[in-house]
Amino acid sequence: MAKDVKPTRKNLMAIEDRIELSERGHDTLEQKRDGLIMEFMDILDQAQDVRSDLSDDYETAQRKIDMARAMEGDVAVRGAAAALKEHPEITTQSKNIMGVVVPQIESSKVKKSLDERGYGLLGSSARIDEAADAYEELLETIILAAEVETAMKKMLEEIETTKRRVNALEFTLLPQLYENQEYIEQKLEEQEREEIFRLKKIKAKKEEEEEEAEAAAEAEAVSAD
Amino acid sequence: MSQEIAVIGSPEFTTGFRLAGVRTFENVPDDRKDEELDDAVERTLEDEGVGIIVMHEEDLSHLSRGVRERVEGSIEPVLVTLGASGAGGGGLRDQIKRAIGIDLMEEDD
Numbered sequence: 001m002a003k004d005v006k007p008t009r010k011n012l013m014a015i016e017d018r019i020e021l022s023e024r025g026h027d028t029l030e031q032k033r034d035g036l037i038m039e040f041m042d043i044l045d046q047a048q049d050v051r052s053d054l055s056d057d058y059e060t061a062q063r064k065i066d067m068a069r070a071m072e073g074d075v076a077v078r079g080a081a082a083a084l085k086e087h088p089e090i091t092t093q094s095k096n097i098m099g100v101v102v103p104q105i106e107s108s109k110v111k112k113s114l115d116e117r118g119y120g121l122l123g124s125s126a127r128i129d130e131a132a133d134a135y136e137e138l139l140e141t142i143i144l145a146a147e148v149e150t151a152m153k154k155m156l157e158e159i160e161t162t163k164r165r166v167n168a169l170e171f172t173l174l175p176q177l178y179e180n181q182e183y184i185e186q187k188l189e190e191q192e193r194e195e196i197f198r199l200k201k202i203k204a205k206k207e208e209e210e211e212e213a214e215a216a217a218e219a220e221a222v223s224a225d
Numbered sequence: 226m227s228q229e230i231a232v233i234g235s236p237e238f239t240t241g242f243r244l245a246g247v248r249t250f251e252n253v254p255d256d257r258k259d260e261e262l263d264d265a266v267e268r269t270l271e272d273e274g275v276g277i278i279v280m281h282e283e284d285l286s287h288l289s290r291g292v293r294e295r296v297e298g299s300i301e302p303v304l305v306t307l308g309a310s311g312a313g314g315g316g317l318r319d320q321i322k323r324a325i326g327i328d329l330m331e332e333d334d
Binding site for chain 1: 228243279298307
């Protein structure tokens, strides 16, 4: 609080420097926050598109697999599922958006041709193939959604911390610094006034003493006459 | 580093993904979800080879609070939920409300 600082000129200068620095930091952070929110809006649009694709793809995939189950039986579908040899893999690279590292996910072996699936051509039916196709497509959308949603989560975290910093500067640090500055300025002014008053007092006392000395000298001179 | 996709859910939910080649999966039957889903999710979260977790939106309600918060906030691996009604799953909507101050996903309803 304001009473904790010593009212010296040196402290005043230090506080003025800190105010300047904090204000500059506040402006920069504010710009960063606004920039991040703009970037976030772009990603949000993208995310909403991906989300709707995702639910469409999921519905299609579910319908296809239900059909396969109904026609071929649950056991056949599970058997085919257990026979898969190729597995989709993802590799993550990173991209930098205004200091936020967001992932870029690349996938391989999601889409497979019939002979790559490994459950054989004779043992299964077209319906299982269709279901597998639909799920492969769904996986691709899921990978895209994962990329976009991770980016969103990371950016939201960054926006939150930046916002907190801006608010801390604006509502806590800067008001406190201003308060300290004012306190020191007032204290210094008061000290100055005290000093002037003291000087005046001393002057007055000196003049009084001189007058007294003069009066005494005069009186002595009179008595000597 | 190459990672895999993991699916957690009822056997009906995971079969389709296995058909597409996903080999990391946790089967939890519907009637045992309250007891076993937490452990399944925790096991998958700790697996470093997993980059994406796929779950059904409804299954999230079977999770205990702590695990749910962990999986929703997790970035590596990231959770993608299916079957949600369009609005961003995984607690994203709440996070947006908190960070930006406005509910940006309202138009989805």
